[in-house]
Amino acid sequence: MPFAVYVLGLAVFAQGTSEFMLSGLISDIATDLNVSLAAAGLLTSAFAVGMVIGAPLMALFGRTWPRRRALLLFLSVFVAVHVLGALTPSYGVLLATRFAGAVANAGFWAVALTTASALVPEQLRARATAVVVGGVTVACVVGVPAGAVLGERWGWRSAFWAVALVSVPAVLAVVRSIPAGRPGAEPVPVRTELRALTRPRLRRTLLTMALVQGATFCTFSYLEPLLTRETGLSAGWVPAALALFGVGSFLGVTVAGRFAGLRPTALIASGMAALTLGWSALALTAGSAPVALALILVQGAFAFGTGTALIARVLGLAPGAPTLAGAFCTAAFNLGATLGPWAGGLALDAGCGYRAPAWVSGALMACALIAAGAARRVRVRARMRMRMRGKKSMY
Structure with missing residues (x-):
């Protein structure tokens, strides 16, 4: 495997750490900038909005740019906005840097996946893509908990400096x-x-993907206050909980990568049902630390495993859109990551308690099941119509 592919994975690791690390820094940011938890949660939504907008736009622009120049441009912008975010005392400026960093991240993804595939023979393209995408799961296992540790010891700004330095x-x-x-x-x-x-x-x-991701980010964005104020764990447990979610996500991606091609419908359906039950169970049992930590591990596995299978399905349904299919996957996932924290913040602001985001996640997954069920009914009816036409043509 060329060294350049691992370089791209390193960059994705830094960017994935930035995308997910706020889940362990929400309370510190809210206190330091004198804003509500819901407002601090919108920093995650701002990143997601930038990914939604930036993914298709940067994918289109990156089609004709020289790859090295495009990658350097996106990475340089990403580093610069994190330095600015670490320095600013303004919530508005920090919000803007999250959006700009996400647009750069989306552009980097659009070019990096194409570059990784072009750098290896055809038989190694799947492995090269896995190395690049694997940067995200490593970020969940290592980068996000490390950011939480840095935030606890030296303040949330140190995590932003660390992302810039790793980049x-x-x-x-x-x-x-x-x-x-x-x-x-x-x-x-x-x-x-x-x-x-x-x-x-x-x-x-794509709608189902957005709902699944919305459910994931709704609870994940407010995991720190849930654990420290409802479960009763100390702040030192937050990095461990985030690492558990990351380990689960790695396991989920690994399993989905092996079995999504064999029985994708069964994998997606069972994963979505498990996520619906899991988020509801977390809301009910958040007062028990062992149960909550176990559910965090399990939910990470099902969330990323189901998400990986959904990505594979989209790419399989759109072979004629090799560039924009991946971009629209990114946009759908991050649309959910925008709406999820927003919905969870509304529940918190309404005084529904710190378990409310988990209940909202369960409701979003119920909507995802309804959407997936409607899509399946449409497919079944289409197949029946085709069979009827085939029978009529025989006569």
């Missing part, structure tokens, strides 16, 4: 290892890709 070696390595040109075949025309994304089944799958 610097990736910038230098991109300069040395990524080819300056743009190898590979000419991209598929934009109109062709957009037409491939208009299929009703694909749209319903």
Whole structure:
């Protein structure tokens, strides 16, 4: 595997740490900037909004840019906004840096996945993609808990400095290892890709993805106050809980990667049902530390395992959109990551208690099950119509 592929994975690790690390820093940010927990939770939503907007736009722009130049531009912007975020005393400025950092992150993803595939032979492309995407799960296991530890000892700003510092070696390595040109075949025309994304089944799958991700981020964004104020754990337990979620996510991605191609429908359906029950169970049993920690591990596995299977389904449904299919996956996931913390914040502001985000997650998963069920009924009816037509043609 070329060294450049691991460089891209390192950069994704830093960016994934930035995306998820606020779950362990919410209370400190709210106190330091004198805002509510719900307002601090919107920092996660701002990142998600930037990913939603930036994913398709940067994917389109990145189609024609030289890869090394595009990667360096996105990484440099990402580092700069984290330095600014670590320095600013203003909540508004911090909110803007989260949005800008997410747009840069989305652009980097759009180019990095294409670059990784182009740097290896066809038989190694899946492995190269896994190395890049694996940076996110490593971020959940190592980066996010480490950010929580830094925040506890030296304040939340130290976590922003750490993300910027980890990104610097990736910038230098991109300069040395990524080819300056743009190898590979000419991209598929934009109109062709957009037409491939208009299929009703694909749209319903993207909606399901958004709801699943919304449920995940709704509770994940407010995990720290749930554990410290409802479960009764000390702040020192928060990094461990985040690491448990990361371990679960790694296990979920690993299992889904092996079995999603064999029985994708069963994997997605069982994962969504388990997530619905799991978030509701967490809301009911949050007062018990052992049960809450066990559920965090399990929910991380089901959330990322189901999400991986849904990504595979979208890519399988849109072979004519090799660039924008992945971008729309990113947009759908982060649309959910925008609405989830917002919905959880509304429940908190309404005085529903610190378990409220977990209840909202359960409700979002129920909506996802309804959406997936409607999509399945449409597929079954379409198959029945095709069979009836086939029988009629025989006569």
